[in-house]
Amino acid sequence: MKLRPATSDDAYRLFRWRCDPATVAQSVRPPPATYEAHQIWLARTLHDPTKTLWLALSTDQPALWLGMLRFDRRAENGMAEVSIQVAPDQRGKGYGQRLIRRGTLDYVARTGVRTVWAWVKLENRASQHAFLAAGYELVDIDDPFDLEDIVRQRGQGIRLQHGAPESTIRFCKFEYAST
Numbered sequence: 347m348k349l350r351p352a353t354s355d356d357a358y359r360l361f362r363w364r365c366d367p368a369t370v371a372q373s374v375r376p377p378p379a380t381y382e383a384h385q386i387w388l389a390r391t392l393h394d395p396t397k398t399l400w401l402a403l404s405t406d407q408p409a410l411w412l413g414m415l416r417f418d419r420r421a422e423n424g425m426a427e428v429s430i431q432v433a434p435d436q437r438g439k440g441y442g443q444r445l446i447r448r449g450t451l452d453y454v455a456r457t458g459v460r461t462v463w464a465w466v467k468l469e470n471r472a473s474q475h476a477f478l479a480a481g482y483e484l485v486d487i488d489d490p491f492d493l494e495d496i497v498r499q500r501g502q503g504i505r506l507q508h509g510a511p512e513s514t515i516r517f518c519k520f521e522y523a524s525t
């Protein structure tokens with residue numbers, strides 16, 4: 347897998363991934379209303395120094411697109427939020443966890459950001475597994491029964507903090523702290 351920064355030439359590919367029904371279902375925000383709105387969002391993102399948008403490609407198969415990773419650095423605390431999409435036809439093959447792990451290590455090494463977090467919907471088991479497998483820890487959740495289930499499945503220790511996000515959607519929060 348190799349990562350490269352997104353460019354405006356990636357607009358349509360990113361738009362298709364963003365409008366994929368599974369991605370829409372797992373996103374907090376609705377998809378862009380039009381392709382033009384998406385292009386405006388991409389142009390802003392590419393020019394925003396607090397945002398990092400990478401695309402992942404296969405190193406074995408030329409022109410095989412694996413997915414995208416976006417980091418949003420928050421000026422107020424020097425931490426960053428990550429979000430991920432694996433290309434719809436490449437899901438369930440282990441790329442998600444590899445992309446998160448590889449991208450996070452690259453990102454913290456390049457930026458010096460020490461803590462990266464992700465909000466994941468409580469029903470998004472694939473994403474939860476991918477973040478845990480990539481070395482993130484579950485740090486917050488608003489449903490203790492699901493928490494126990496995840497811990498049981500992964501057999502991992504967790505560090506729980508209090509305070510659920512202000513939303514009616516139920517999330518869990520994963521965090522990566524670089525040493």
Ligand SMILES: CC(C)(COP(=O)(O)OP(=O)(O)OC[C@H]1O[C@@H](n2cnc3c(N)ncnc32)[C@H](O)[C@@H]1OP(=O)(O)O)[C@@H](O)C(=O)NCCC(=O)NCCS
Nearest residue numbers: 369372431432437438439440441442443471472473475476
């Ligand atoms: C969520 C997503 C990033 C995961 O990436 P992926 O490449 O499909 O997942 P992987 O193949 O790396 O699998 C990760 C883990 O989830 C498990 N998994 C995969 N699909 C699953 C499913 N539908 N339900 C439960 N577990 C699942 C895998 O077995 C693996 O667990 P393991 O390490 O214990 O074996 C990807 O499916 C995706 O882009 N989905 C749509 C957008 C999205 O949900 N983004 C994340 C928003 S927080």
